Amino acid sequence: MTSPLEPSPEPIHVTRPHLPPLADVVKLLEGVWERRILTNGGPLHEQLEAELAGYLGVEHVSLFANGTLALLVALKALRLQGEVITSPFSFIATSEALSWNGIEPVFADIQPRSFSLDPASIEARITPRTSAILAVHCYGFPCDVESIQRLADDYNLRVIYDAAHAFAVDCHCGSLLQHGDLSILSFHATKVFNTFEGGAIISPDAKTKKRIDRLKNFGFVDELTVAVNGINAKMSELHAAVGLAQLPGIEAAIDRRRAVAEGYQRHLAGIEHLHLPDFNQAARPNYAYFPVRVDDASPISRDGLVDHLRSHGIITRRYFHPLIPEFQYYRSNASADPALYPEAVRAARQVLCLPIYPDLALESVEHISGLIRQPLSDRNDG
Ligand SMILES: Cc1ncc(COP(=O)(O)O)c(C=O)c1O
Incomplete structure (x- = not known):
């Protein structure tokens, strides 16, 4: 053991990715090699969606290639435009997802204890062009979800939670991910649960999940029909295997x-x-x-x-x-x-x-x- 004031022998970084046992990943990959289904909603992808829903205590999970794509698609799924009120105290992806959708981020202030949006400041930023609030559960500390929902109801706004930091966090009434119209998660290497790169959207109902699943797969309904202007944001079987192996631990x-x-x-x-x-x-x-x-x-x-x-x-x-x-x-x-x-x-x-x-x-x-x-x-x- 080093004494408190001696230099550390190896640098200690702010985080170090958590990895599942390699043998567990390899076992799952053997099945991938046998099936030759590598992506497009393969069996591991489907299994991870189901297991995450169970573990997180939510109904509808859609997996993504990363959290930023999940954010992009979430905003698209709600057909948002104009201005969206968001936090200046977040990772750049929160605002970039708005800008990529042609939406103007409007910055409001945060609360000192939660580091998350202050409802009073949100209200002060609302204009006739405001379509939604994109709040961040910063560091995994819950936003004031009740006040934010009250504002959304009063002003007819949608609410999206950037829950990139909030994997498995519960608030007073169960999973924090049940609040708002949609929540997004990041499974980046640095996060509590990682698939190397990955993410998810939590939807409130099957219809919304279906729309989101189409959006992440180029908008395809079937081979001959493209219903929406989609994108490729799918999670591969390889990444799903890492997630499945990681979940038990x-x-x-x-x-x-x-x-x-x-x-x-x-x-x-x-x-x-x-x-x-x-x-x-x-x-x-x-x-x-x-x-x-x-x-x-x-x-x-x-x-x-x-x-x-x-x-x-x-x-x-x-x-x-x-x-x-x-x-x-x-x-x-x-x-x-x-x-x-x-x-x-x-x-x-x-x-x-x-x-x-x-x-x-x-x-x-x-x-x-x-x-x-x-x-x-x-x-x-x-
Ligand atoms: C608050 C927040 N939002 C969004 C993202 C983007 O997630 P990803 O890196 O999975 O694209 C991150 C982190 O990476 C984040 O910290």
Whole structure:
């Protein structure tokens, strides 16, 4: 075991992909080699859709090649246009999916505890051109789903949840994925559940799932009929095999993530100017990320802490800095005005995500915590 202040021998990254036993994947692939069905809704694809629906506690799952394509198709499926209100504090794909559909993203502010859209700020951004709200369950912390639905009902808007971070998260009433008109998931390598690349849309009914399944397969109804302007967004049998092999171990993986999160909570407790995440916001969290805030009165800045940790081989990430409207492509957007989303600006300045993944050793958690405590405490004392 390394002592808390010695450098780590190997760099520790913010995440490390979780892999199923290779033998389990190979066994499934032997069937693929026998059948020679590689994609287009093969048996592994169908089995993964069914098993995920059961595990996630939802009715209708459509698998995708990645989460971004799932977002693109979800927006298309709801025939959205005009303006959609969304979060500036997210991965760029959230807004890019809107722009690709010819929809204007309108940025609203976030709430400091959940890092997700603030309903009051959403309401202030609604115009006659608003067609929907695209909210993000940031870090897997649930949005204020009830207030958002109330707004949607009052203003006749659709709601899509970018639940890329929220695999297997439950809120007060069961699966978080049951809220809104559609939710999308990402199964990217860095996510709690991964198929290397992959994603899904959760639909509320069979009719919507059918429309989505057509959209992801070029719009084909049958060999001679194309009903909608579709795209190729299908998940292959190879990726489905990785997902099927991974699913049986997912509970254990989330449990190990919880142990890591609890380790940080224990070792980082009581450090002035360091604010820890509140996992109690979810009835069942997934511990996808461990975002801490370094407040503005801290003796070391967030960026200073990033550099300090990096010099000891600990690679943290400043999710989500820069904010989406700070990227060149969005700077000319009419709502790209920091005065409209001060909490998002503050979060982008203060947050850093610490390493968290199932096989991160608890000794490493203690070591990283010691490295964080040092500059925050030293300068306080001096
Ligand atoms: C919030 C959010 N939305 C969308 C995506 C896009 O998912 P994918 O990488 O599977 O395309 C990601 C991450 O990758 C994400 O973090």
